[in-house]
Amino acid sequence: MTTTMNAIITTAYGATNVLKYKVAEKPVHGVNEILIKIHATSVTNAHTAMRTGYPLIGRLFMGLLKPKNRISGTDFAGEIVAVGSNVKKFSVGEKVFGSTDIEGGTYAEYVKVSQNGVILTIPENLTYSQATAIIDGATTAFPFLVDHAQIKKGNKILINGASGSIGTAAVQLAKYFGAEVTGVCSTKNVDLVKAMGADYVIDYTKNDFTKAGKKYDIVFDTVGKSCFKDSKKALRDNGIYMSPVLGLRMTFDMISTLRSKGKKAIFAATGLLKEEEKIKNFRVLRDLLSKGKLVSVIDRTYQLPQVAEAHRYVEKGHKKGNVVIKVTEEEND
Numbered sequence: 001m002t003t004t005m006n007a008i009i010t011t012a013y014g015a016t017n018v019l020k021y022k023v024a025e026k027p028v029h030g031v032n033e034i035l036i037k038i039h040a041t042s043v044t045n046a047h048t049a050m051r052t053g054y055p056l057i058g059r060l061f062m063g064l065l066k067p068k069n070r071i072s073g074t075d076f077a078g079e080i081v082a083v084g085s086n087v088k089k090f091s092v093g094e095k096v097f098g099s100t101d102i103e104g105g106t107y108a109e110y111v112k113v114s115q116n117g118v119i120l121t122i123p124e125n126l127t128y129s130q131a132t133a134i135i136d137g138a139t140t141a142f143p144f145l146v147d148h149a150q151i152k153k154g155n156k157i158l159i160n161g162a163s164g165s166i167g168t169a170a171v172q173l174a175k176y177f178g179a180e181v182t183g184v185c186s187t188k189n190v191d192l193v194k195a196m197g198a199d200y201v202i203d204y205t206k207n208d209f210t211k212a213g214k215k216y217d218i219v220f221d222t223v224g225k226s227c228f229k230d231s232k233k234a235l236r237d238n239g240i241y242m243s244p245v246l247g248l249r250m251t252f253d254m255i256s257t258l259r260s261k262g263k264k265a266i267f268a269a270t271g272l273l274k275e276e277e278k279i280k281n282f283r284v285l286r287d288l289l290s291k292g293k294l295v296s297v298i299d300r301t302y303q304l305p306q307v308a309e310a311h312r313y314v315e316k317g318h319k320k321g322n323v324v325i326k327v328t329e330e331e332n333d
């Protein structure tokens with residue numbers, strides 16, 4: 001059996017030229033681990049941040065001067081090719097999808113994952129590409145909506161950046177939880193956001209939601225393009241403003257509203273959730289996917305040697321949903 005594989009190797013922080021397509025050592029799985037032949041992986045905004053090493057705070061987890069993990073990528077969909085002697089939860093041949101988070105390793109032909117990690121079998125109605133594509137947006141949107149906003153039937157929620165990875169998942173999940181959803185996007189994405197289930201769509205190139213006079217229980221700015229100060233006008237008395245994007249302004253707003261009984265600003269990092277929480281959430285999401293209540297949105301697909309090109313596209317900030325890297329050429333991909 002061959003001991004090498006093709007992968008994207010990164011040995012320094014920097015521009016997309018640090019992503020090099022090379023031959024690497026194939027991972028060797030331990031007794032509690034699973035070896036997966038990856039069929040599809042994704043390129044997300046988190047990966048472009050991991051590549052550049054900015055914001056600097058991320059280097060506390062990723063390596064101070066250079067990336068700790070030579071192979072980046074966090075999401076995978078593939079087939080189990082070997083299991084460790086203690087693995088009881090999975091078996092060879094099963095199709096699985098999941099996330100390795102800051103451990104990375106998915107820009108490659110193979111990855112090893114703990115049997116207790118964020119990994120589940122792929123619902124039969126999904127291809128490998130669809131399975132990997134949904135992970136980033138759905139696993140990020142879910143804890144924001146459920147844990148932080150405690151979203152419930154009848155809530156009015158506005159989702160800014162509704163056409164992106166987190167946005168397309170957030171619109172579908174908020175609808176599933178029974179909220180009245182307003183999506184904010186540009187003209188070319190109005191149909192997509194409606195197709196995700198939004199009740200109302202605001203085209204940000206024509207109207208500013210903070211000045212439209214409508215009030216929401218939750219404003220979820222998935223792309224961090226608005227601010228709490230302006231969005232307060234669109235919030236009900238004890239409404240919540242949330243964003244997965246942390247800047248100085250958001251940090252200040254979050255600290256200053258921490259004890260507020262009125263409007264609050266909330267940032268959270270999904271990657272910092274406890275492993276048990278991540279798996280619990282992932283199970284719920286898998287169930288929704290299997291029932292067709294949540295679907296993947298794929299903008300572009302690249303091949304493994306083209307990861308740098310995919311990064312350049314993602315960095316532009318205009319993708320619709322998600323960007324997939326096909327690692328193999330199989331019918332089900």
Ligand SMILES: NC(=O)c1ccc[n+]([C@@H]2O[C@H](COP(=O)([O-])OP(=O)(O)OC[C@H]3O[C@@H](n4cnc5c(N)ncnc54)[C@H](OP(=O)(O)O)[C@@H]3O)[C@@H](O)[C@H]2O)c1
Binds near residue numbers: 186244
């Ligand atoms: N905290 C966490 O745990 C966490 C986890 C994952 C990601 N993130 C962060 O979350 C952010 C969003 O990620 P993402 O992958 O969902 O974004 P994305 O997919 O790259 O978002 C792109 C979408 O946003 C739209 N957009 C651009 N400017 C806009 C504006 N001014 N108003 C409304 N929509 C606009 C674009 O459409 P148009 O170009 O047509 O306008 C495009 O469809 C990133 O900064 C990422 O790093 C945080």
